Amino acid sequence: MKRGMFDLDEMTGRHLDWALFRRFLRLLGPSRGLAVAAMALLPVATAARLVQPLLIKLAIDHHIVPGRMSGLGRLALLLLAAACVESLIGFWQGYLAQGVGQQVAADLRRRGFRHLLQLPVAWFDRHPSGRLVTRLTSDVENIGELFGSGVAASFGEVVALLLVVAAMFWLSPALTLVAFALLPLLGVVLLLFRRRMRQAMRQVRARLAGLNGYLAERIAGVGTVRLFGQEQRTLQEFDLLQEDYRISNFASIRWDVFLFSAMETLAALAIAGVLWAGGVSVLRSAVTFGTLVAFLEYVQRFFAPLRKLSGQYSLLQTSNASLERIFELLDQPTEVPGDTMMNDGAGAVRFDGVAFSYDGREPVLKDIDLAIAPGEMIGIVGDTGSGKTTLGRLLLRFYPPSAGQILLDGRDLVKLDPVAVRRRIGWVSQDPFLFAGTVRENLDPLWRLSDAGLQSLLERCGAWQTVARVGGLQGVLQERGRNLSAGERQLLCLARALAAEPAILLFDEATSRLDPVTEQLVQQTMERVRQGRTLLVIAHRLRSVQGADRIVLLHRGRIREIGTHEQLLAQNGRYARLWQLQQLTFDEPSALPP
Ligand SMILES: Nc1ncnc2c1ncn2[C@@H]1O[C@H](COP(=O)(O)OP(=O)(O)OP(=O)(O)O)[C@@H](O)[C@H]1O
Numbered sequence: 371m372k373r374g375m376f377d378l379d380e381m382t383g384r385h386l387d388w389a390l391f392r393r394f395l396r397l398l399g400p401s402r403g404l405a406v407a408a409m410a411l412l413p414v415a416t417a418a419r420l421v422q423p424l425l426i427k428l429a430i431d432h433h434i435v436p437g438r439m440s441g442l443g444r445l446a447l448l449l450l451a452a453a454c455v456e457s458l459i460g461f462w463q464g465y466l467a468q469g470v471g472q473q474v475a476a477d478l479r480r481r482g483f484r485h486l487l488q489l490p491v492a493w494f495d496r497h498p499s500g501r502l503v504t505r506l507t508s509d510v511e512n513i514g515e516l517f518g519s520g521v522a523a524s525f526g527e528v529v530a531l532l533l534v535v536a537a538m539f540w541l542s543p544a545l546t547l548v549a550f551a552l553l554p555l556l557g558v559v560l561l562l563f564r565r566r567m568r569q570a571m572r573q574v575r576a577r578l579a580g581l582n583g584y585l586a587e588r589i590a591g592v593g594t595v596r597l598f599g600q601e602q603r604t605l606q607e608f609d610l611l612q613e614d615y616r617i618s619n620f621a622s623i624r625w626d627v628f629l630f631s632a633m634e635t636l637a638a639l640a641i642a643g644v645l646w647a648g649g650v651s652v653l654r655s656a657v658t659f660g661t662l663v664a665f666l667e668y669v670q671r672f673f674a675p676l677r678k679l680s681g682q683y684s685l686l687q688t689s690n691a692s693l694e695r696i697f698e699l700l701d702q703p704t705e706v707p708g709d710t711m712m713n714d715g716a717g718a719v720r721f722d723g724v725a726f727s728y729d730g731r732e733p734v735l736k737d738i739d740l741a742i743a744p745g746e747m748i749g750i751v752g753d754t755g756s757g758k759t760t761l762g763r764l765l766l767r768f769y770p771p772s773a774g775q776i777l778l779d780g781r782d783l784v785k786l787d788p789v790a791v792r793r794r795i796g797w798v799s800q801d802p803f804l805f806a807g808t809v810r811e812n813l814d815p816l817w818r819l820s821d822a823g824l825q826s827l828l829e830r831c832g833a834w835q836t837v838a839r840v841g842g843l844q845g846v847l848q849e850r851g852r853n854l855s856a857g858e859r860q861l862l863c864l865a866r867a868l869a870a871e872p873a874i875l876l877f878d879e880a881t882s883r884l885d886p887v888t889e890q891l892v893q894q895t896m897e898r899v900r901q902g903r904t905l906l907v908i909a910h911r912l913r914s915v916q917g918a919d920r921i922v923l924l925h926r927g928r929i930r931e932i933g934t935h936e937q938l939l940a941q942n943g944r945y946a947r948l949w950q951l952q953q954l955t956f957d958e959p960s961a962l963p964p
């Protein structure tokens with residue numbers, strides 16, 4: 371297995387954190403008011419928390435040590451009140467901040483998915499679906515946490531730190547210096563490892579996406595895995611990917627744990643130092659006993675937010691990686707909208723010197739010149755891989771031609787709105803796709819036909835029996851139409867194309883999976899619906915295009931022969947040979963017993 375295949379979206383760019391962060395802030399958008407409220411509550415909660423050691427100091431120095439009872443009860447009550455305010459405001463603050471985070475995540479998921487739906491079809495050739503799912507789920511989830519547990523909380527901790535430092539200085543500058551003596555070490559550690567932590571987080575995200583992509587693909591193709599007895603090998607490949615993921619995840623957790631331990635050690639050293647220096651000062655009466663107790667409390671309260679900040683630092687790094695991945699997706703250029711003002715022409719199509727290549731190197735279509743009149747039926751035949759499907763995809767504007775142009779009713783396809791173009795073309799793809807949902811939702815998503823109209827269409831295509839079997843128009847199709855046979859799926863897709871009543875019908879092997887009798891029924895229906903419509907039929911079975919006005923034979927991406935069935939037979943070329951070959955292989959459907 372080529373490992374590189376699964377590292378598709380590992381980010382390498384070194385984005386400026388600040389730029390990412392500013393962009394993140396813009397995501398807050400509609401929740402900005404709530405976000406500000408959540409932030410504004412933080413200093414209040416923090417102040418309520420930090421006033422508590424001062425109250426303790428007062429109690430010790432003014433009441434306990436001098437032995438004065440009066441007023442002690444009031445101080446205790448004040449302490450209780452401060453604690454209550456702290457937890458109450460803390461609750462609302464967390465509630466608001468997490469709410470904003472979830473809202474941001476929901477908005478982002480929606481935006482990401484909307485963007486995905488507008489990306490050119492070609493883009494998806496390079497981006498496996500499993501990876502994209504990871505971006506829209508777990509990456510977005512991380513970003514949701516970024517506000518609630520990251521930004522707002524970090525802001526709170528920073529405020530707490532500043533207040534604590536102020537209080538400590540006010541109580542005793544000398545002890546403060548002792549407590550902070552080793553702090554610069556921490557700064558050095560953070561600076562040194564920042565880059566590597568970032569890299570580790572990026573890897574975690576990319577590898578998780580790779581793992582998900584692999585899982586999604588193998589689960590979809592589980593039948594093939596079993597068929598070839600590839601369970602063992604699949605497991606080995608999975609293990610490789612998983613091992614990569616485990617290693618990078620472990621690396622990132624290691625940074626996390628390391629940072630946490632470094633912080634703990636620093637805290638212990640600081641407390642020991644303060645206890646020693648402070649104890650000596652109390653004994654020398656340089657500071658009061660209450661001051662020392664309060665100071666020790668503050669040292670604890672200084673390192674607590676610092677510890678939390680270190681955790682948030684990891685979260686920030688993870689979210690940074692996720693932000694990069696989401697923004698990278700959002701920055702992909704969408705399909706160019708183009709002119710929506712379609713002239714409702716009759717469906718004339720012209721290929722003018724069209725060439726195309728998927729990868730920019732290997733040409734798949736070359737010098738395609740073909741003018742199709744409205745109402746004409748064109749058969750397209752040719753070898754496997756000769757470019758027939760590709761020709762259809764170009765017409766659907768899924769890919770732009772690399773040279774030449776395609777004209778739809780005289781207008782350059784590239785300049786027309788893709789949505790409007792596709793609305794005018796009914797397409798039955800070579801591998802029919804149906805969604806989980808009702809028959810009705812699948813066949814007539816735009817709700818053009820009445821139930822009766824849809825039913826009669828299905829009857830005419832010979833698909834009603836199938837639909838009746840799954841419970842009529844409200845019957846449920848499973849994911850990808852799995853509860854239907856391949857031929858039944860094809861029939862439904864055919865009906866779906868016809869239901870839209872488009873000006874142009876494009877059938878790519880649309881009847882290849884049907885039995886001869888059903889195929890004949892479909893042919894008759896097609897004869898009827900083709901009135902006033904342009905019809906392009908791609909087929910291997912030459913009989914299905916025999917009646918076409920013209921037949922195009924593609925060979926290695928070029929038009930090799932073109933003409934009516936009779937003309938092509940008379941030419942005695944490739945088409946004639948194929949015809950003779952197929953006459954020998956296929957039975958006459960009419961010769962079948964009823
Ligand atoms: N998404 C893609 N990315 C890269 N190459 C592709 C892609 N789709 C098709 N090709 C290549 O383009 C060529 C033409 O493919 P196309 O699907 O148009 O053939 P076709 O005539 O429809 O064949 P078939 O009769 O098997 O359906 C093939 O060589 C194929 O390998």
Ligand SMILES: [Mg+2]
Binds near residue numbers: 758759760800878
């Ligand atoms: Mg094809």
